[in-house]
Amino acid sequence: MADLRCTIAGIESINPFWLASAPPTDKYSNVVRAFEAGWGGVVWKTLGEDPPVINMSSRYGAHLGSNRSVIGINNIELISDRPLDVNLREIEQVRQEWPDRVIIGSMMAQIDERAWKELAIKIAASGVHGIELNLGCPHGMCERGMGSSIGQVPEMIEQTTRWVCEAVDIPVFTKLTPNITNILWGAEAAKAGGAQAVSLINTVNSVISVDLDAMAPTPTVDGKGSHGGYCGSAVKPIALHMVAEIARSPETQGIDISAIGGIENWRDAAEFISLGADALQVCTAAMLYGFRIVDDMIAGLSNFMDEKGYKTIDDFRGLAVKNTVDWNELNMNFDTKAFIDQEACIECGRCHIACEDTSHQAITFDVAKDGQRSFTVVDEDCVGCNLCALICPVPDCIEMRPVKNDLPYLTWPEHPKNPLGEM
């Protein structure tokens, strides 16, 4: 069985699966249940200065598939609404009872040095392994000058990170918001401020749906709604991109990555690790199914590693980073064509109509005298876009086959048709 232990920001964890700072890590009883279920660590729900905030009734909305499967959730909940001291005493207690598990204290404050430093010192004194700066919350707290209102300004990210690093001698994680134009600016600022790790992504700004009877966004609070933070499997592609950008940028080398964003199962976890994540944080999946989902995350990741021959997380961590490049570094001479396995084809015609209406009219549709429908790729017209293979309901029925053309690797900057190439 593979060794799932990992180290991030110098902190050792029995596995890479932590619960993110959110309702599931709100209090002693939840966190203990999570540790009993097998989670390696938690980031305690974000703490602020007293008096604690007051939360709304009606807090979550969901983006549902037609079959009521949850594609994503958004929320308008604020940070911990319990007194700071109550939270800190509970953290101390869990630290004592669960010495092999990680607890990170999440915090936020207004852009004021004294506030950040005093709060950080109090939290560090409770025995947490590290402190995470919540610079990402995109609703409510940002209207009070906290959360994403700081995280959207690189100079403020650097400043708050530096304050906390000066105040405490435990590792600092800076949590980044995706609601920016370039994630690297935030990550570079965190590094400049002294953070050992970045955590990303926080939730994505969103209106998740409109109640067409109330004519108001959901979740609806007494007839009105506000934008909230979007999370769950729908945001995973956004998170993968941002993690990869940080992992492959020369400017952000040396900073660890705690990856967050739509991690629902072991496969998601493996993808983030392959793109350079040192550890992982999960929230929505636990909110949908309970803490027990960590079982399959652990077993699935372990089985995957055994099958691939990876003995430790480090054996495959970041292996996909070197293959993540700018568009300009891709091979223009690569050519791939769709190939339809006629035996496996069930004749639904989806590939044909998708290609015919929206792509390159490269799949013909014929009906034989006996009614047999056949769909054939016209190689000359197929540009290798993958659309047919993606929408085909039969696994492996449409295969994208690389064409052997013996042409050299040729990028756009080197391409003879690039008007800027010869300048």
Place this chain on the structure above:
Amino acid sequence: MTHHASKAVCANVSAAQFFDDLHMPLGGLMAVKEADHCLYCYDAPCIQACPTSIDIPTFIHQIRTGNVSGAAHTILSENIMGGTCARACPTEVLCEQACVHNGGENKAVEIGLLQRYATDHLMDQISIKDGPHPFMRAPDSGRHIAVIGAGPAGLSFAHRASMLGHKVSVYEAKSKPGGLNEYGLAAYKMVRDFAAEEVTFLMGIGGIEIFYDKALGSTVTLENLRTKHDAVFVGVGLGDTNDLGLNGEDMAGITDAIDFIEDIRQTSDLLAIKLGQDIIVIGGGNTAIDAAVQAKKLGGQNVTLAYRRGEEQMGATAFEVDLARQNGVMVHLWSKPVAVQGEGTVRAMTFEQTMLKGGKLIGTGETYDITCDMVLKAIGQKIEGADLRGLVTEDGKLKVSENYETSLNGIFAGGDCVRSGEDLTVQAVQDGKQAAIAVDVWLQNN
């Protein structure tokens, strides 16, 4: 000895109360789940397999998006009796057989159940919430069409003709509308008086009047209808049944299966249904199955279905034959009735075993007897010719052109009384719809 349907039935129970749905309807979540199973095929084979060409992928997609009334509209715009067809169609040999999932590792989409979900939804909206009829009539054409027969063909014709702006008078021999939907389908396919509800729904378009107890013959004749109206549509179905051609066929205890089914569908007290203890149903079509299964469900002790050929040649679908067996019906194949035994009342039937030789069915000479006190004949129906004099027939049915024109100018025909396809409700509805469109064109030139 004949007894009554006492074992399985409490006192004063009608078929509508006693028989449960053969296929339980889908709830909302199940319907969406099943709709999700549909691949939304392009130029889908299921559409081509439907005699009425319902745009099945579109209506299923509409269920998936929560546009259930829209789904019903998609169905009903091609098949105004989509509710009955959802219940009674042999989908296993029509749309569901064509489902592309059959070619993969999956089971076919439950198209019939989804169609029922959508049509029931809309009909409930109309009947319970007093919603509007989903189709509009074109401006009044000033033309008046007579329809003979208020069965699926006649009513489908009437609805489409009304949509096209014509006034329609329907003459029906019986005292209720619906034809075989009302009288001829097994009770477990049409629970809770659905046939009557559907006619009420269909009539909601307006412009249609039905005259009951007006059989062709004495007061209503083809000729006077033709004189009084701009066009006539004949949708009389098959009013007569085939005989076994055996001596003693008129003995007590021997009756037509179609009459037995009608009695069950129409009674207000199932106890009053005459039921034997040892019942033989003769025939291999869906009517034979409907009769045999209902006989068993009502408490018949020994129910035997005898068919002169093999299972592959049966008109009933494999699903229907399985249904009979699951209900305890004994199926005797390659058995041809050759003699009726009894005196005044049937006591047994003698069957000769048969075989195929060079493609021809021949008797082997070996015979056997089955004791019985009731025989239900389901060996096919034919048109009642007498009152359709003047119309040319071909192979026992009315001869029509591809525009449903009979041999007499201005008289059109469709449904089971013509040879357009299988004798199914869905085919009759298609005939009625297409004939109405053809008559509309004809009227513009006449």
